[in-house]
Amino acid sequence: MRPFSAARPVRLRYGAAVVVAAALLTAGLAAPALADDDSPQTDQLWINEPYEQTLPLGTDGGQPQSRTLGVGIYHDNENFTVTDGWLTVDISDLAGVAEVTWPANCTPSGASAECNIPVVPAIGGDYENQVFLTVRAADGAEAGAQGRITYEATATGGPDGTLTAPHESFVTTLTVGAGPDLAIDPVADIKDGQPGDEQTIPFKVTNNGNESTNGFTVKLYASYGLTDLTQYDVCTYTTTDGNNHAPSNEAVCTFDQVLAPGDSFELPEPLTVRLAPHALNERLDIDVEPSGGAQDIDSQNNYAALQIGVGNTADFAVTGDSVSAAAGETATAELSFKNNGPAWFGNLGSGEPVAEVRLIVPEGTTITGVPSGCYPRALDGGYYSKRTGAPRYDCDLRYWVLEDTQRTFAFSVRVDTVLPGATGAVSIHPTFGEFGEYPFDFDPDLTNNTAVLTVN
Numbered sequence: 055m056r057p058f059s060a061a062r063p064v065r066l067r068y069g070a071a072v073v074v075a076a077a078l079l080t081a082g083l084a085a086p087a088l089a090d091d092d093s094p095q096t097d098q099l100w101i102n103e104p105y106e107q108t109l110p111l112g113t114d115g116g117q118p119q120s121r122t123l124g125v126g127i128y129h130d131n132e133n134f135t136v137t138d139g140w141l142t143v144d145i146s147d148l149a150g151v152a153e154v155t156w157p158a159n160c161t162p163s164g165a166s167a168e169c170n171i172p173v174v175p176a177i178g179g180d181y182e183n184q185v186f187l188t189v190r191a192a193d194g195a196e197a198g199a200q201g202r203i204t205y206e207a208t209a210t211g212g213p214d215g216t217l218t219a220p221h222e223s224f225v226t227t228l229t230v231g232a233g234p235d236l237a238i239d240p241v242a243d244i245k246d247g248q249p250g251d252e253q254t255i256p257f258k259v260t261n262n263g264n265e266s267t268n269g270f271t272v273k274l275y276a277s278y279g280l281t282d283l284t285q286y287d288v289c290t291y292t293t294t295d296g297n298n299h300a301p302s303n304e305a306v307c308t309f310d311q312v313l314a315p316g317d318s319f320e321l322p323e324p325l326t327v328r329l330a331p332h333a334l335n336e337r338l339d340i341d342v343e344p345s346g347g348a349q350d351i352d353s354q355n356n357y358a359a360l361q362i363g364v365g366n367t368a369d370f371a372v373t374g375d376s377v378s379a380a381a382g383e384t385a386t387a388e389l390s391f392k393n394n395g396p397a398w399f400g401n402l403g404s405g406e407p408v409a410e411v412r413l414i415v416p417e418g419t420t421i422t423g424v425p426s427g428c429y430p431r432a433l434d435g436g437y438y439s440k441r442t443g444a445p446r447y448d449c450d451l452r453y454w455v456l457e458d459t460q461r462t463f464a465f466s467v468r469v470d471t472v473l474p475g476a477t478g479a480v481s482i483h484p485t486f487g488e489f490g491e492y493p494f495d496f497d498p499d500l501t502n503n504t505a506v507l508t509v510n
Contacts, residue, residue: 095131095133095134095213096130096131096213097129097130097131097134097136097211097212097213097217098129098130098131098212098217099127099128099129099136099139099174099207099208099209099212099217099218099219100127100128100129100130100177100219100220101125101126101127101141101205101206101207101219101223101224102125102126102127102128102181102183103123103125103203103205103224103225103226104123104124104125104226105226105227106226106227106228106229107121107123107189107226107227107228107229107352107354108228108229108230108231108235108351108352109121109152109189109190109191109228109229109230109231110191110230110231110232110233110235110262110263110264110351110352111191111195111197111230111231111232111264112191112264113264113265113315113316117190118190118191118195118264119190119262119264120155120188120189120190121188121189121190122186122187122188122189123186123187123188123189123203123226124183124185124186125141125143125183125184125185125186125187125205125226126141126171126181126182126183126184126185127139127141127171127174127184127207127209127219128174128175128176128177128181129174129175129176129177129209129211129212129217130176130177131176131212132176132177132178132179134176134211134212134213135211136173136174136176136209136210136211136212136217137172137173137174137209137210137211138170138172138209138210139170139171139172139173139174139184139207139208139209139210140168140169140170140171140207140208140209141168141169141171141184141185141205141206141207142166142167142168142169142205142206142207143160143166143167143169143185143187143203143204143205144165144166144203144204144205144206145165145166145167145201145203146164146165146166147201147202147203147204148165148192148201148202148203148228149165149192149201150192150194150195150199150201151191151192151195151199151200151201151228151230152189152190152191152192152195152201152228152230153189153190153191153192153193154187154188154189154203155187155188155189156187157169157185157186157187157188159171159184159185160185160187169184169185171184171185171209174209174211174217187203189228191230192230195230196230197230197231197232198229198230198231199229199230200227200228200229200230201227201228202225202226202227202228203225203226203228204222204224204225205219205224205225205226206219206221206222206224207219231263231351231352232263232264232265232351233263233264233265233348233349233350233351234261234263234265234266234267234313234315234344234348234350234351235261235262235263235264235350235351235352235355236259236260236261236262236263236267236270236313236342236343236344236350236355236356237259237260237261237262237352237355237356238257238258238259238340238342238355238356238357238358239256239257239258239259239260240358241255241256241257241340241358241360243360243361243362243363244360244361244362244363245363246363246365247329247333247336247362247363247364247365248329248364248365249329249330249331249332249333249364249365249366249396250328250329250331251328251329252282252326252327252328252329253326253327253328253329253362254324254325254326255324255325255326255327255338255360256324256325257320257321257325257340258318258319258320259272259313259318259319259342260313260316260317260318260319261313261314261315261316261317261318262315262316262352262355263315263350263351263352264315265315265348266312266313266314266315267312267313267344267345267346267348268310268312268344268345268346268348269308269309269310269311269312269344269345269346270309270311270313270319270342270343270344270345271306271307271308271309271342271343271345272305272306272307272309272340272341272342273304273305273306273307273339273340273341273342274289274304274305274306274307274325274338274339274340275302275303275304275338275339275340275341276302276303276304276305276327276336276338276339277300277302277336277337277338277400277402278296278300278301278302278303278330278332278336278398278400278454278456279329279330279332279333279334279336279364279397279398280303280327280328280329280330280333280336280338280362281303281327281328281329281330282326282327282328283303283305283325283326283327284321284323284324284325284326284327286305286307286321286322286323288307288308288309289305289306289307290305290306290307291303291304291305292304292305296454296456300400300402300453300454301456308345310345327362329362329364331396332366332395332396332397332398332456332457333362333364333366333397334364334366334367334368334397334398334399334496335361335362335363335364335399335400335402335496336361336362336363336364337359337360337361337362337402338359338360338362339357339358339359339360340357340358340359340360341356341357342356342357343356364397366396366397366496367396367397367496367497367498368393368394368395368396368397368398368399368455368457368494368496368497369393369394369395369497369498369499369502370391370392370393370394370409370482370494370497370502370503371391371392371393371394371482371499371502371503372389372390372391372392372411372480372481372482372502372503372504372505373389373390373392373480373505374389374480374505374506374507374508375387375388375389375507375508376507376508376509377467377507377508377509377510378509378510379467379468379469379509379510380469380472381469381470381471381472382468382469382470383468383469384422384423384466384467384468384469385466385467385469385509386423386464386465386466386467387464387465387467387507388462388463388464388465389411389413389449389462389463389464389465389480389505389507390460390461390462390463391409391411391451391455391459391460391461391462391463391482392459392460392461393455393456393457393458393459393460395457395458396457397457397496398454398455398456398457398459399454399455399496400453400454400455401453401454402453402454404453405453406453406485407450407451407452407453407485408451408452408453408454408455408484408485409451409455409482409483409484409485409494410448410449410450410451410482410483410484410485411448411449411451411463411480411481411482412446412447412448412449412479412480412481412482412483413428413446413447413449413463413465413478413479413480413507414433414445414446414478414479414480415444415445415446415447415467415478416467416473416476416477416478416507416508416509417473417476417478418469418470418471418472418473418476418509419467419468419469419470419476419478419509420442420443420467420468420470421442421443421444421447421465421466421467421468422442422443422466422467422468423442423464423465423466424441424442424447424465424466425449425463425464425465427449427450427451427463428447428448428449428450428463428465429447429448429449429450430442430443430444430446430447431444431445431446431447431448432444432445432446433445433446435448447465449463450485467507467509469509469510472510473509473510474510475508475510476508476509476510477506477507477508477509478506478507478509479504479506479507480504480505480506480507481503481504481505482503482504
């Protein structure tokens, strides 16, 4: 099973290594790249290119099918306006492998083209690809043949007036293939569901390859708030227990239908799910793959992740404690988290803890025993070298909490100096780095997100 995700991400990359999640793009959370106050602001130009693509040969000697490659450029710092972008696309390595049809905003010259992008978006905006290349296997190409498209880019703007993408860092590999290519039709997200609703999920799969598939398997993974999956005779249904991963409902369906190139398949009756009373931010994952050991030539379109937003709330709360001890003595302080529901919540995309419980250590005391999942921090959240004796502790929850989850963190607190009424702050925060001070938008009562630890 692939990890549950908030969305299939737009893959903005530095070279081939760094992926920036689409959640940051759509939510506008990506911070500008700012240097120290005494230094000029910085900016950098990047290229978003497909990492690889398989091009099917023609069916029965016919014309090969075309594929569309979306490419674009963007920059880091939204404080700058960047214009007059130019994307250089080099296809010299594709000779005998693939043919490219250039879009209107590209001017070809030999085996390359210059593509104009008048306005270059910042990463914190609504990014969309700006250049769309149409590619297909070259006449006479054989299965397994490979070639590369390389990219360079420049633009006007930034602190120095000109931005240049890192040289020789962006490549798309094209491979000629033969076989079935099962593709799931796009499914629109649902944004306004309500607990108790039954939702119908459109499902259609098409063989875009150049060979038939003799049967195929459909796998459904429904997050915890989705219940009552449609029952099909060819499916096996299971429910996970939620011990190590967020609980879910799963179905594995095996169909023996032959799908020839160009053929499509729809389920014998509509696929439906019901939104449970504890539903909130839900997700339905759909996977499809050929049967009989056949290799799908393009697995990127075999998968869909449908997001289902539900009008519901989850009331997160923390509880502090009150302890007493003489100077030199140690007491146990129990800090608690509870989800009062009615909804559960999970970070199904990032897998990050849903929240962290934070303790600011009371004056005159020292933490000598730290519970599992809690980490020492400097008061400002920075690194602290020792596990005990820190002025602050951040305690991670799992990446999901059910509608009635409770967890207690027990700290050993040594009283060094008796200061009657000394208190330490207890609070709960999202775990999104610098954005961790933002409140939970699903929490209807933020007043119980803070408490105190009182000593003597």
